[in-house]
Amino acid sequence: MNTELRAKPPLVIIAGPTASGKSAAAVALAHRLNGAVISADSMQVYRGMDIGSAKITEAERKNIPHYLIDCAEPDEEWNVVRFQKEAARTVREIAARGQLPILCGGTGFYIQALLYDIDFTETEEDAAYREELSAFAAKRGAEALHERLRAADPEAAESIHPHNIKRVIRALEFVRQSGGQRISEHNREQRLKKAAYRAVFFALTMNRATLYERIDRRVDRMFGQGLIGEVTRLRERGFTDRDVSMQGLGYKEVLRALDGQYSMEEAKERIRKETRHFSKRQLSWFRRERDVTWIDRDAFPDENAMLDRMEAQIREELCIFSQETQG
Template sequence: MKKKVIVLLGPTATGKSDLGIELAQLLDGEIISGDSVLVYQGLNIGSAKPAREEMAGIQHHMIDILTAKESFDVLTFKKKVEELIVSINAKGKMPILVGGTGLYLKAVLEDYSFLNVQENVQLRKELEEFASQYGNKALHLRLAELDKAMAEKLHYNDCFRVIRAIEIALAGENKEQASSTGQIRPDYQAWVYGLNMERSKLYARINLRVDKMLEAGLIAEVKNLLADGVSSQSQALQAIGYKQVVEYLQGEVDYDTCEYNIKQATRRFAKRQITWFKKMSYIKWLEVTEKTKMEDVAKFIAQEVGSYEEV
């Protein structure tokens, strides 16, 4: 029997989380977060993590499963989500995968096979010490010598991914993704919906969301993480919003520049998300406007999918 899953994706700030909750209420579902930042405890404001009251009693998975000092990758995500889909199906409920991290979602839906380059703890320690002594740019130059194409994709301050890229390059491989069919895996019955919004309206929503995050205490949240011993070079604090606030707290930029940088980085991220999703030909796109009511969208999807017992 095929594993059943509904997937709600699209660029940031389009209303996926609200839609997921509405749909879960209609279809007796449980939500699986497909966001690579929501996994971290303490990263609440900048990740737009739903508060418990916003979850409306719906079971949410893949949220707050790691401390901000830990690392996370697509292989771990893929394994955990596949297990959750099986267990939720076994309970007679509908798993609803909600998120915007394109590679993570494609990895699950298309059953990517990956090159298995194991973590080299000693090498990572040496590279972290090198960056601490000589700076992030010097570390980035080491990657450029090994894999110029990958170095061009990564910012020198994204130390976690720069170190991982060096690790892979030294293992003799230049990429983690090995193969993908470009189609939904045959053992899944998946309904994949994408939320789309006119670009200027999307960017306006992003800017407003950043304003609200800063008003809600994003800077204080980052201060607390740093005070708790989370490294400014940790994977968690490379996330959009957190990285720019760290730069502000370290005196690299002023407040206005920090705010601008967060908005710009988020808009660019949304654009990259759209590019990723264009590769997924099986997505059914739904247009969202300011007047769109998510409960109506949820009813439309529920009618298409039918109740769990009927599919």
């Protein structure tokens, strides 16, 4: 291993679509490799938003330290820049303790931002243009604003959900402020940078029908665990669909059902459908990334065999030796 690479902190990344079993795999590998887990999930940062975000429970963490979970209120500003800063600091702290940092989640932009230390230096903010776009979205709807982005930057539109109004506005702002450069082009340029870490990057996958079945079961489980009550409590605290957190999958659909826009059964079906679409966007994002090892769960007889394969690659690439080898 060359000196430049050795100087970089180690980092294991476990990515993949929603419901693919990332969290359980991260916990198991953390036990095998003396690791700690950093969440790369844009919803699990919010306190009180546990069921709809499928937040890993204390029992499921199995005494493994987890970071960047429950670190913001639902109406608090949380974005990729804040994530990048907090995650980089956490990686350094975990590595300094002699543990292995394991980044786990499905928010591809967060993972990319940390891995390649993407430069988010802001160009001069155009408050008037931002207000104009916000007013347009309020009057015409999020989908109409998203169509403006699709016309300006089709690639960015594919990766940004129509209801993530802040990101849609930011992408349109970037085109205006940069003199016509698309934010997707900027992000692609940033991805060509060398990784800031000695990273082993896994993405979990499986047969699509199996994944969709897992998604449907997860949605049913969320409702069984009390998703309606969770959204009701958030609503009573004054949170609305104007808050970015409440635009998350599961939350906006139940919120609209509570407001009488459609039935709760229709809300459940919408969540299933939107989550399937989301999983396809996640897979498309990770397929564009470099140096990803795809782990097809269907190719292994059981979970342990899959974990053995991942552990072996981590030990080899990061030069981590077992006690038996060292002895």
